[in-house]
Amino acid sequence: MTLATSARRTEPPIAGGWDRTQRVVIVSASVGAGHDGAAAELARRLRERGLRVDRYDFVDLLPGRLGRALRWFYQAELKVAPRSWDWLSHAFGHGRSPARVAATMTRLAGERLAALVDGDGTAETVAVVSTFPAASQVLGRLRRARRIRVPVTTFLTDASVHPLWVADGVDAHLAIHEVAAAQARALGATGVAVTGPAVGPGFRPARDDAERAHARVAFGLPDGVPLALVVAGSWGVGDVAGAARDIAATGLACPVVVCGRNTWLRRRLRRRAGIIALGWVADMPTLVRACSLVVQNAGGLTSLEALTSGVPVLTYRCVPGHGRTNAAALEQAGWAPWVHRRDDLPAALAAVAARTVDALRASESLRATDPTRGILAVPAVGRASRR
DSSP, X not given: OOHHHHHOOOOOOOOOOOXXXXXXXXXXXXXXXXXXXXXXXHHHHHHHTTOEEEEEEHHHHSSTTHHHHHHHHHHHHHHHOHHHHHHHHHHTTSTTHHHHHHHHHHHHHHHHHHHHHHOSSSSEEEEEEXXXXXXXXXXXXXXXXXXXXXXXXXXXXXXXXXGGGOOTTOSEEEESSHHHHHHHHHTTOSSEEEOOOOOOTTOOOOSSHHHHHHHHHHTTOOSSSOEEEEEOTTTTOSSHHHHHHHHHHHTSOEEEEEOTTOHHHHHHHHTSTTOEEEOOOSOHHHHHHHSSEEEESSOOHHHHHHHHTTOOXXXXXXXXXXXXXXXXXXXXXXXXXXXXXXXXXXXXXXXXXXXXXXXXXXXHHHHTOOHHHHHHHHXXXXXXXXX
């Protein structure tokens, strides 16, 4: 499967007539930036279609400080003991674990979430969308109990599908590519469709060499050398320093590391020659266009943004758990080769130039997709069935 062919989609029809008296509820989670990033783009596109959109953070729906505590624990675990996440991810995905998670989260957040879906009566809720697994589990249970009477859609933000993503009661599961869709079907997901990723319009290929050169100037990056953008999510987790060091040692590209909110990592990398370390970057579209390739370790949103920008992506030194499953899915989809060994890195970097044309074709296909078509197709069916 090639980059271009794996990105082609057959779009479903949409019922028209949407306006501000109708609303879509989107539930995300401020756990990293990927779930919120997808939610923000879905909201933008739905508003462009004329709908009112209300977004809620699942972290804030949990009682007291529990949500913030869970977020802190997840971040700390990935930074301090990343291998333990591999074990936890496996444990939560087998046997009765997904059902227990769903029951517990529903007890904690179900009432508040149901009330938010109902709204204040100023607009008719026509659809509910989740971009976070735990939220999907709660929404599915509420839907089965008929506490929610409009279709619920899960937008699968990951390249691979953990069992927690698949929730009984959810009407549709939308995937970014066919590999993820196949995994969702195998887990028993209903209403599976491939809609492509939710990436903002700013992510596009550079128009010409002059625009790419201007992008480098904007970030103070050197011209005339290949730049490898190293990303590790908003928290800068994983063996980022090792990846940057290995890239620099090949002499084939200069690593530009986005450390996100990990100030310790940025200070550490700034002391190393041949490595450019950046903190939080607000203008990622321009930075992506400035670089020759992206090296990622978890299959997060930046990987999809790079592909949509026509910039080739490699996976290297990926984090345990979802990082490895996403790496395998991205490679199977033909979107990003997974470099397993340091000795293979030079050949992989050298091969990037041969993937440029393919990456541009994939970008064209990805930018032609629109996940909101899949979201709005579900209410059209659901509403008709209740007449």
